[in-house]
Amino acid sequence: MALLNIIYNPSMKTKISLLAICLLTSGCALINQPESATPWTYSGLEGSANWGNLSPNYATCATGTDQSPINLSDFVDAKLAPLTVRYNAHASDIVNNGHTIQVNFQRGSTLSVNDYEYELTQLQFHSPSENQINGQSYPLEAQLTHIDKLGNLAILSIMFSAGIENPTLKDIWALMPEKAGVKNNKLPAISAKGLLPNNLDYYRYNGSLTTPPCTENVLWLVLKQPLTAAAGQIEHFGHIIDTPNNRPLQARNTRKILE
Numbered sequence: 001m002a003l004l005n006i007i008y009n010p011s012m013k014t015k016i017s018l019l020a021i022c023l024l025t026s027g028c029a030l031i032n033q034p035e036s037a038t039p040w041t042y043s044g045l046e047g048s049a050n051w052g053n054l055s056p057n058y059a060t061c062a063t064g065t066d067q068s069p070i071n072l073s074d075f076v077d078a079k080l081a082p083l084t085v086r087y088n089a090h091a092s093d094i095v096n097n098g099h100t101i102q103v104n105f106q107r108g109s110t111l112s113v114n115d116y117e118y119e120l121t122q123l124q125f126h127s128p129s130e131n132q133i134n135g136q137s138y139p140l141e142a143q144l145t146h147i148d149k150l151g152n153l154a155i156l157s158i159m160f161s162a163g164i165e166n167p168t169l170k171d172i173w174a175l176m177p178e179k180a181g182v183k184n185n186k187l188p189a190i191s192a193k194g195l196l197p198n199n200l201d202y203y204r205y206n207g208s209l210t211t212p213p214c215t216e217n218v219l220w221l222v223l224k225q226p227l228t229a230a231a232g233q234i235e236h237f238g239h240i241i242d243t244p245n246n247r248p249l250q251a252r253n254t255r256k257i258l259e
Contacts, residue, residue, distance in 0.1 A: 037057075037212075038054050038055035038057070038058065038212070039054075040054055040058070040211070040212050041243075042099075042243055042244060042245055042246075042247070043243065048061075048247050048248055051212050051214065052214075054212070055212070055213075057212070057213050058212040058213050058214065059213075060208070060213055060214045060215065060216060061212055061213065061214035064208055064214055064216050065216075065251075065253050066206050066207055066208060066216045066217075066253070066255060067207065067208045067214060067216070067250035067251070068130070068131070068207030068208045068209070068210050068218065068220060068247075068250060069129075069130035069131040069132070069207070069210055069246070069247060069249055069250060070131060070132075070205065070207065070249055070250055070251075070252050070255075070257075071131075071132040071133075071134075071135055071249055071252070072131060072132065072133045072134070072203050072205070072222060072257050073133075073134050073135065073257070074257065075203065075257050075258070075259040076256045076257065076258050076259070077259060078204075078258035078259065080202065080204055080258055080259065081113055081114045082200065083111065083112070083113050083156075083200045083202060083221065084110075084111070084112040084113070085110075085111050085112075085156075085196060085200065086109060086110045086111075086112075087109040087120060087191055087192045087193045087196070088108050088109050088191075089105050089106040089107060089108035089109040089120070089191075090105070090106055090187070090189045090190055090191055091103050091104065091105055091106070091123075091172075091187055091190040091191075091192075092104050092105060092106045092185065092187070093183050093184060093185035093187065094172060094175050094176050094177065094183070094184045094185075094187065095177070095182070095183045095184075096176060096177040096178070096179060096180050096181065096182050096183075096240065097180065097181070098180035098181065099211065099241075099245055100124045100125055100126065100241065100245050101124070101125050101172070101176045101237070101240065101241070102122055102123070102124050103122060103123040103124075103172060103190070103192075104121070104122045105120050105121060105122060105123070105192065107119065109192065110146075111144075111146045111154060111156060111221075113154070113221065116148060116154075117148065118146030118147055118148045118152075118153075118154045119146055119147055119148070120144060120145075120146050120192060121145050121146065121147055122144075122145050123142060123143070123144045123145070123192060123195070124142075124143050124145070125140060125141070125142055125143075125237060126140070126141045126143065126210075126245050126246045127139060127140045127141070127234060127237050127238055127241070127244065127245065127246070128140070128141075128244060128246050129141035129159055129160075129246065130143075130210050130246045130247055131157055131159075131220075131222055132249065133159070133203070133222070133224075138159040138160055138161060138226060139160060139161070139162055139229070139234045140159075140160035140229055140233075140234050140237065141157060141158070141159055141160070141246075142157070142158045142160070142195055143155050143156070143157050143158075143210075144156040144157075144158070144192060144195070152217070152219070153209075153217075153218045153219065154218070154219040154220075154221060155218060155219070155220050155221065156202075156221045156223070157220060157221065157222040157223065158195055158196070158197070158223050158226070158227060159222075159223070159226040159227070160226060160227050160228060160229040160234070161226045161227075161228050161229075162228070162229065162230075162231050162234060163228030163229070163230070164228045164230065165228075165229070165230035165232075165233060166194070166195075166227060166228060166229045166230070166233065167194060168190070168191075168192075168193075168194030168195050169195075169229055169233050170233070171188070171190050171194075172190065173233060173236055173237070175187060175190075176240060178240055195227065197223060197225040197226070197227055198225070199223075199224065199225040200223060200225075201223070201224045201225065201259075202221045202222055202223050202224060202259075203220075203221075203222045203224065203257055203258065203259050204219070204220065204221055204222075204257070204258040204259070205220050205222075205255055205256070205257045205258065206218070206219065206220070206255060207220045207255075210247045211247065224259075
């Protein structure tokens, strides 16, 4: 996911996002790339292999031990609590930020797990998928970012296989800007509900943002059931972004993948 500005609040002993505070008070977008941020790319001298050296703010990309994405395998049966998803709000705008297509949402949609409630803020796409499941890569991955009142992040990941056209993707693709830095805020009623499979069984692991600054302590919830997208939809996204926008797999280290 894109860049998140972090501060540390000693009184609460938790990381709080300045932009999260803005989100919770005025409905602004949670994750955006500040103009002063050090540029990065997916390849070349500013590519993922060098992110940790581009800026002190990106050091975690190289030194972190709980980085994302990963290959999900060797699962631990943990009898995970069911997800409760209430996606009631619609998208507010769609942005081509140069790295991906980002859909920002109005307030009012929530994801609950283990009695913790997170609010949906945005959706981003990666092609091919960043996470893998049992070594399998998918042609497209949707990542829905949520935040709780303390600034903790939860990302709901949905894989897409090539197949039948997805109607929600069709609506988003028709409105996504073709040029980097352009925002479209004239949208019909687009809900994230159409990106949810019937089965919400999931894998769970602790990870990070998958783009600089690669901030850790992010809860990843990867749905087991993939959706389908037409081959033309997948190809069109690749044409707009004009590069694979997936970070390579990171070391799992001692982390357990729960199911």
